[in-house]
Amino acid sequence: MDEVSGFCIKQRGGYGGGSGGTGTKCGRWNPTTEQVKVLTDLFRTGLRTPSTDQIQKISSQLSFYGKIESKNVFYWFQNHKARERQKRRRVLVDEPNDFHHQDKLSSTKYLAELNHISEPERVLETLQLFPLNSFREPVESEKRRLFANDYYKENSYNIGTQMDHPTLDLRLSFL
Amino acid sequence: MDEVSGFCIKQRGGYGGGSGGTGTKCGRWNPTTEQVKVLTDLFRTGLRTPSTDQIQKISSQLSFYGKIESKNVFYWFQNHKARERQKRRRVLVDEPNDFHHQDKLSSTKYLAELNHISEPERVLETLQLFPLNSFREPVESEKRRLFANDYYKENSYNIGTQMDHPTLDLRLSFL
DNA sequence: GGAGTATGAATGAATG
DNA sequence: CATTCATTCATACTCC
Numbered sequence: 155m156d157e158v159s160g161f162c163i164k165q166r167g168g169y170g171g172g173s174g175g176t177g178t179k180c181g182r183w184n185p186t187t188e189q190v191k192v193l194t195d196l197f198r199t200g201l202r203t204p205s206t207d208q209i210q211k212i213s214s215q216l217s218f219y220g221k222i223e224s225k226n227v228f229y230w231f232q233n234h235k236a237r238e239r240q241k242r243r244r245v246l247v248d249e250p251n252d253f254h255h256q257d258k259l260s261s262t263k264y265l266a267e268l269n270h271i272s273e274p275e276r277v278l279e280t281l282q283l284f285p286l287n288s289f290r291e292p293v294e295s296e297k298r299r300l301f302a303n304d305y306y307k308e309n310s311y312n313i314g315t316q317m318d319h320p321t322l323d324l325r326l327s328f329l
Numbered sequence: 330m331d332e333v334s335g336f337c338i339k340q341r342g343g344y345g346g347g348s349g350g351t352g353t354k355c356g357r358w359n360p361t362t363e364q365v366k367v368l369t370d371l372f373r374t375g376l377r378t379p380s381t382d383q384i385q386k387i388s389s390q391l392s393f394y395g396k397i398e399s400k401n402v403f404y405w406f407q408n409h410k411a412r413e414r415q416k417r418r419r420v421l422v423d424e425p426n427d428f429h430h431q432d433k434l435s436s437t438k439y440l441a442e443l444n445h446i447s448e449p450e451r452v453l454e455t456l457q458l459f460p461l462n463s464f465r466e467p468v469e470s471e472k473r474r475l476f477a478n479d480y481y482k483e484n485s486y487n488i489g490t491q492m493d494h495p496t497l498d499l500r501l502s503f504l
Numbered sequence: 505g506g507a508g509t510a511t512g513a514a515t516g517a518a519t520g
Numbered sequence: 521c522a523t524t525c526a527t528t529c530a531t532a533c534t535c536c
Contacts, residue, residue: 182516182527201504208504229517236521237515244399247385357512357531378524404513411525412511 183226188219193230202235204228358401363394368405377410379403 185193196204196212204212204227213224360368371379371387379387379402388399 184516184528196504211504226516230515232521233515233517236523240522241400243381244385244403248388248399359512359532381522401512405511407524408511408513411527415526 183222185222185226185230186220189216189222192216192219193227193234197231197234202231204231358397360397360401360405361395364391364397367391368402368409372406372409377406379406 192215193212201208206224209224209227213222213227216222216227367390368387376383384399384402384406388397388402391397391402
């Protein structure tokens with residue numbers, strides 16, 4: 155990630171062949187740094203969803219640096235793409251406010267605040283159903299539970315405002 | 330990827346937590362006791378895998394107590410759930426004979442955790458209970474995408490005759 | 505102050 | 521493509 159050490163020297167690269175059963179638990183692919191570098195370069199170049207052919211070729215090339223299979227390349231791109239998207243989505247809605255240093259409330263008071271407006275909403279998760287047929291004619295590819303509207307922005311919760319009723323219920327009411 | 334960025338670029342400038350990791354340097358998120366408390370309460374309530382927007386909301390709330398990002402919440406739940414499962418599995422396998430190996434563990438933390446887990450714990454969220462398939466039943470769903478036919482050959486490197494040495498050059502021209 | 509542990513972070517491997 | 525699980529790495533913390 156960003157602020158982490160750059161000195162992670164894993165013992166990767168150990169794809170030794172044979173060597174008597176390889177006591178090492180070669181459960182999953184452990185890419186070498188060269189392999190990672192090449193893959194990252196490819197990604198940076200713009201490659202996001204390589205075709206089967208491309209995967210084959212990449213795998214062949216990378217096999218020079220160590221054991222690798224096509225599915226590893228496939229998964230690598232899948233994961234890399236998904237995680238970059240995820241990270242972007244999070245950071246987008248994350249940092250804006252750093253109001254976290256004015257006056258520290260006690261834990262009980264905070265919990266009380268979380269209970270504000272104990273709506274009988276009872277959000278049990280997995281029910282993100284809400285009509286979105288208002289704009290845009292529903293394209294066939296509009297299915298998917300894309301509840302995560304990318305333009306999800308500020309959520310005003312009145313952090314430091316009126317609050318009483320210091321119960322320790324904490325029913326996730328703010329969710 | 331950008332995992333090669335020096336050391337701490339991040340400073341968790343004082344938000345003097347109630348206790349816990351105050352005074353820590355920078356590097357990785359060090360939750361305050363209040364944050365941990367709230368997260369644990371949420372977990373106890375039954376929340377195990379919060380959705381993206383739930384994560385964001387939780388993060389927003391917890392940011393009052395100190396620096397926090399969405400990914401921290403994400404990882405927290407991920408780890409907490411995984412380790413509880415891991416622990417449970419370990420205990421399950423670890424009980425071949427009913428020896429009171431309680432003396433060996435001798436840790437109040439362990440006891441506390443046992444006490445914690447044995448709680449009824451109603452999961453109010455997409456519980457995938459129903460261990461119908463928990464008994465092997467090797468219904469092979471390992472379809473392995475389209476890469477079951479991996480042409481990877483261990484002895485034929487240098488397919489394109491273009492690399493002969495890990496020079497990291499690799500112009501990506503083979504695509 | 506080093507061993508052992510708790511835990512944050514990362515990622516490979518899936519599944520739907 | 522979104523989400524999840526398992527495993528591992530890295531580090532903060534605790535206790536001799």
